[in-house]
Amino acid sequence: MQRRVPLGHPDFGEVFQCRCQRQEADRSRLERLQHYSGLPDDMLQRMTFGAFDPAGSGADVQGRATLKAAFTAASTFASSPEGWLLLTGTHGSGKTHLAVSIAEERIKHGEVVFFAFVPDLLDHLRATFNPNSPVEYDQLFEQVKSVPLLILDDLGAESSTAWAQEKLYQIVVHRHNARLPTVITTYLTMEEIEEAHPRLASRLKDATVVHWVPISAPDYRDPQRRQPTQTRRPRR
Numbered sequence: 001m002q003r004r005v006p007l008g009h010p011d012f013g014e015v016f017q018c019r020c021q022r023q024e025a026d027r028s029r030l031e032r033l034q035h036y037s038g039l040p041d042d043m044l045q046r047m048t049f050g051a052f053d054p055a056g057s058g059a060d061v062q063g064r065a066t067l068k069a070a071f072t073a074a075s076t077f078a079s080s081p082e083g084w085l086l087l088t089g090t091h092g093s094g095k096t097h098l099a100v101s102i103a104e105e106r107i108k109h110g111e112v113v114f115f116a117f118v119p120d121l122l123d124h125l126r127a128t129f130n131p132n133s134p135v136e137y138d139q140l141f142e143q144v145k146s147v148p149l150l151i152l153d154d155l156g157a158e159s160s161t162a163w164a165q166e167k168l169y170q171i172v173v174h175r176h177n178a179r180l181p182t183v184i185t186t187y188l189t190m191e192e193i194e195e196a197h198p199r200l201a202s203r204l205k206d207a208t209v210v211h212w213v214p215i216s217a218p219d220y221r222d223p224q225r226r227q228p229t230q231t232r233r234p235r236r
């Protein structure tokens with residue numbers, strides 16, 4: 001559309017998007033970014049900061065403190081991603097939930113995010129390595145290495161062939177050298193990472209780049225951990 005402006009006005013003759021076109025363009029960009037991230041819609045809708053309970057479920061005082069610290073670190077990172085955020089903790093402690101919340105927040109800001117479940121990523125790379133693959137191996141590898149925000153979810157759950165380890169190492173080293181914003185979640189302890197991935201551990205321990213938040217909360221998925229809910233007395 002064109003604006004009605006007097007002759008000589010800088011907007012004279014210029015074509016502008018109307019509000020509904022702008023909204024449509026924003027919506028389609030958001031959809032493209034969500035699709036690009038690789039995150040299914042249901043995860044993006046379910047695992048938000050708003051749905052995260054920093055008190056956890058059945059966590060003791062110390063566990064609640066670590067959950068709160070992880071929630072604060074993830075929210076801070078989501079508002080301004082700098083360096084790396086490393087979330088460690090046992091299964092079901094909320095690592096993936098917080099990582100997805102960060103992705104959702106950054107996508108809303110119009111940023112390109114790539115969410116990689118590490119075992120799937122390495123399988124994918126291996127598949128594209130096949131000369132008959134429709135996706136170029138280099139293309140996917142470059143994409144993961146250089147995307148503005150990368151989330152590596154569940155590091156340590158991948159099969160540890162030498163090839164897979166090498167690929168992971170190359171991605172991590174590139175992003176560490178270039179200081180590219182990266183979120184890593186793992187159920188491994190730092191000692192286990194050191195043992196299984198000594199070269200990765202050295203990068204992950206670089207406190208000038210990495211903000212490491214260990215979570216020590218019980219499995220949120222386990223119903224037995226949940227606080228007993230108060231039963232309401234029937235009204236008289």
Ligand SMILES: Nc1ncnc2c1ncn2[C@@H]1O[C@H](COP(=O)(O)OP(=O)(O)OP(=O)(O)O)[C@@H](O)[C@H]1O
Binds near residue numbers: 052054057067098220
């Ligand atoms: N503090 C919390 N508040 C609300 N929901 C939570 C919280 N912690 C975990 N959940 C929910 O519990 C489930 C398990 O959490 P999540 O997938 O983040 O665990 P995880 O630490 O990544 O575990 P794993 O190591 O097995 O991958 C998810 O559905 C998540 O939304």
Ligand SMILES: [Mg+2]
Binds near residue numbers: 095096
């Ligand atoms: Mg997880």
